[in-house]
Amino acid sequence: MQTLKIGLIGTGYMGKAHAIALRAAPIVFSLPAQPVCELLAEVNDELAARKARELGFARATGDWRVLVDDPDIDVVDICAPNFLHKEMALAAIAAGKHVYTEKPLALSATDAQEMVEAAEKAGVKTLVGFNxxxxxxxxxxxxxxxxxxxxxxxxxxxxxxxxxxxxxxxxxxxxxxxxxxxxxxxxxxxxxxxxxxxxxxxxxxxxxxxxxxxxxxxxxxxxxxxxxxxxxxxxxxxxxxxxxxxxxxxxxxxxxxxxxxxxxxxxxxxxxxxxxxxxxxxxxxxxxxxxxxxxxxxxxxxxxxxxxxxxxxxxxPGHGLGYNDQKIIEIRDLVEGIVGGKPLYxxxxxxxxxxxxxxxxxxxxxxxxxxxxxxx
CATH class of the missing domain: 3.30.360.10 (Dihydrodipicolinate Reductase; domain 2)
Incomplete structure (x- = not known):
């Protein structure tokens, strides 16, 4: 089966939610590709290594730029604070990576427009976490x-x-x-x-x-x-x-x-x-x-x-779903959008x-x- 190797930046509340969804989505849904928790980035090597063990990522780095430039990464998953979204996403786009990021997209409409134009020019797929x-x-x-x-x-x-x-x-x-x-x-x-x-x-x-x-x-x-x-x-x-x-x-x-x-x-x-x-x-x-x-x-x-x-x-019926289930559905859509060509929204x-x-x-x-x- 085809794989999509994921690089996750940030391991706070949202980063953990993304990690849970990445690992659960292939169990819940029949996916056209297997998301692989490949590389995790945090603010320093020690924290990154610990979080990689906890969240099930194969590798870790204390520098998000290393993650973005890694040739094995297919999708850069951004769960960092708002002010970092633009820099990280533009770097990922320049490296030819697909980008999955949390909301809001940017601090301003001008920054968001720059990110849109860069992604569309590069032909990479994007998804924003309005779960x-x-x-x-x-x-x-x-x-x-x-x-x-x-x-x-x-x-x-x-x-x-x-x-x-x-x-x-x-x-x-x-x-x-x-x-x-x-x-x-x-x-x-x-x-x-x-x-x-x-x-x-x-x-x-x-x-x-x-x-x-x-x-x-x-x-x-x-x-x-x-x-x-x-x-x-x-x-x-x-x-x-x-x-x-x-x-x-x-x-x-x-x-x-x-x-x-x-x-x-x-x-x-x-x-x-x-x-x-x-x-x-x-x-x-x-x-x-x-x-x-x-x-x-x-x-x-x-x-x-x-x-x-x-x-x-x-x-x-009536048993109910939870917050993380919405993220699992979101990961399904991400994989189907990148590999299956379905529209991403x-x-x-x-x-x-x-x-x-x-x-x-x-x-x-x-x-x-x-x-x-x-x-x-």
Whole structure:
């Protein structure tokens, strides 16, 4: 069987999730090629060697550039902080490697565009880790919308709220600095709901009107030597206009007390509606405006083997999937895209759209007006 040798950069939470998915995907799915955990890069040789043993990689290096230039590596998998995505991806593209990276693609739309153009000129394949669209429940929601089952879509409401920075005593880190993270909650978790909006609706966001807020403006420095300024948003919201008449809104936060994985959406159509909450990720709420008025109400659809991708994990409905299963589906798509020629979504070009929406919302907040995404 053909192999795809993977070079993983970064072994934090996301790096571990990628490693789990790389090893599990060939068990869950019948793949056209075998992903091989070949080389792992971390900030120094000692950490790299330890993580390679833990995560099942054959080799290790303390220099990501060595990984990128290694002739045996087919795919460079980037799980490093946001500010490193561009440099690492461009180096990988120059070396002729396919690139799989976490979101957001870059710190700015300009950087993202440069990455898109480099990848397309080199003819390499790209994939960006907006993994929540791989959930069978959200795949089902998209199918229902596309089929016209709930009629014409007239409103989208989405949120991605979490509380990982609610505690004001949490030290300042790279997430709160423009030079290392770019946008704050809007870029970190808001990028997911912006991508989800276009994925579900099958329409493009054309204009936005945004509002941003930094709730905790100062945080303790990690070394205990005073406080530092938080340079990006803790929460944001935006009105959306889509290119085929749909309207909607999104909100996002990293200080939403009590929200742990608060990605949720409502899709309202002329014949029905869909509700979803990722904290109950194997359930979809469906309402159909038909039949007896005395019997109208939302029905709970439990994901099962009848739904896209679920059956590869379990033959029984209602047992549910987990976060890492979405990453396993993502790896399946990566392998089938590179070896089987299937379209990869979202690739760098699609992820660039998310960067443009983020910047349009930031510009709207700064200028107090509607901003067109195509103008970014």
């Amino acid at each position: 929540y669209i791989r959930n069978p429940a959200s795949q089902l929601a998209r199918e229902i919308v596309a089929s016209g089952e709930i009629g014409e879509l007239i409103h989208f409401r989405g949120r991605h709220n979490e509380d990982y920075m609610t505690d004001p005593s949490k030290p300042l880190d790279w997430h709160a600095q423009r030079a290392t993270a770019g946008a704050g909650a809007l870029g970190d978790v808001g990028s997911h709901i912006l991508n989800m909006a276009e994925y579900l609706a099958g329409q493009r966001v054309s204009e936005v009107f945004g509002q941003l807020q930094t709730v905790i403006p100062l945080r303790p420095l990690p070394d205990g030597g005073g406080v530092g300024e938080v340079e990006n948003d803790d929460q944001a919201q935006a009105l959306l206009r889509f290119d085929r008449g749909l309207i909607g809104n999104i909100e996002t936060s990293r200080v939403a007390t009590g929200r742990k994985m608060g990605l949720a959406y409502t899709l309202t159509g002329t014949k029905g509606s869909i509700l979803f909450d990722q904290e109950r990720m194997s359930e979809l709420q469906l309402y159909k405006h038909e039949g007896s008025k005395a019997r109208r109400g939302f029905s709970t659809l439990l994901m099962g083997p009848e739904h896209t991708d679920y059956g590869a994990f379990s033959p029984a 979202p690739d760098f070009r699609e992820a660039w759209r998310v960067n443009r929406m983020i910047e349009a919302i930031e510009r709207s907040h700064a200028e107090g007006r509607w901003v067109r995404v195509e103008g970014i």
